[in-house]
Amino acid sequence: MSTIIKARDIITKFGTNIVHDGVNIDIKEGEVYGILGGSGSGKSTLMREMIMLQSFQGGDIEVMGKSIKNISYKDAIELKKNWAVLFQFGALYSSLNVIENVSQPLIEYTNLPKEVIEQIALSKLKMSGLKEEATYLFPSELSGGMKKRVALARALAMEPKIMFLDEPTSGLDPVSAENFDRLVRELASLLNLTIVMVTHDLHTIEHVLDRFCVIYEKKILFEGSLEEAKKFEHYALREFLKVGKN
Numbered sequence: 001m002s003t004i005i006k007a008r009d010i011i012t013k014f015g016t017n018i019v020h021d022g023v024n025i026d027i028k029e030g031e032v033y034g035i036l037g038g039s040g041s042g043k044s045t046l047m048r049e050m051i052m053l054q055s056f057q058g059g060d061i062e063v064m065g066k067s068i069k070n071i072s073y074k075d076a077i078e079l080k081k082n083w084a085v086l087f088q089f090g091a092l093y094s095s096l097n098v099i100e101n102v103s104q105p106l107i108e109y110t111n112l113p114k115e116v117i118e119q120i121a122l123s124k125l126k127m128s129g130l131k132e133e134a135t136y137l138f139p140s141e142l143s144g145g146m147k148k149r150v151a152l153a154r155a156l157a158m159e160p161k162i163m164f165l166d167e168p169t170s171g172l173d174p175v176s177a178e179n180f181d182r183l184v185r186e187l188a189s190l191l192n193l194t195i196v197m198v199t200h201d202l203h204t205i206e207h208v209l210d211r212f213c214v215i216y217e218k219k220i221l222f223e224g225s226l227e228e229a230k231k232f233e234h235y236a237l238r239e240f241l242k243v244g245k246n
């Protein structure tokens, strides 16, 4: 498998607060990759750096072979077409119904006719496992799990190669979270998507991720599969995987 995202020697500072002090990771094409670590360890920041929403003070990140350190505005726009981001709750437009929400990126970024956009939106909703009856409902009429599915359908609308998710199951009850996990796993294989997600959910770690990294003391303590993590002798990692159970 080839590397699709490569971070080298990343240094991130907010004033005097050093968050990353030489972070290195390799995300392979087609895998579901997790970013783990304690609260405030810099997981979301690292993900935001990969999608160019956050600058870093040292090192470089290559996405699909392209360095983002000194990327031009034009190249950045081109590169951004390759991914979708699923933000946390509240990401849907409350004034638009479900199908309008999913259609929105297609209306904004393509010149496809209205009927085609509607068909694509319907197929993405189906893929995300949303009940057909919900197609014309508004976000306020949906459960948390349904909202996540709509957000997922919208993220899939532009057929991304990479999908970024930040704590996608937070705020869901355990059953909805497990269903969402299963869906993410299925879509990853079906669409050959590379998925990068920040998570601390032990179910997700066990059942969804192919590999993950753990940020600890500003660096990468571990990168690999759960099998490898179990053999990795470090109290912080053991403690961390245990903590995740609660």
Ligand SMILES: Nc1ncnc2c1ncn2[C@@H]1O[C@H](COP(=O)(O)OP(=O)(O)OP(=O)(O)O)[C@@H](O)[C@H]1O
Pocket: 014, 017, 019, 037, 038, 039, 040, 041, 042, 043, 044, 045, 046
């Ligand atoms: N825009 C910002 N300005 C200043 N400090 C920031 C900013 N964004 C993040 N930080 C700091 O960077 C550190 C890492 O934050 P980050 O949100 O990446 O952590 P996290 O690992 O995602 O934590 P959590 O699990 O709580 O979401 C924290 O100390 C935070 O205060």
Ligand SMILES: [Mg+2]
Pocket: 043, 044, 045, 198
């Ligand atoms: Mg975070």
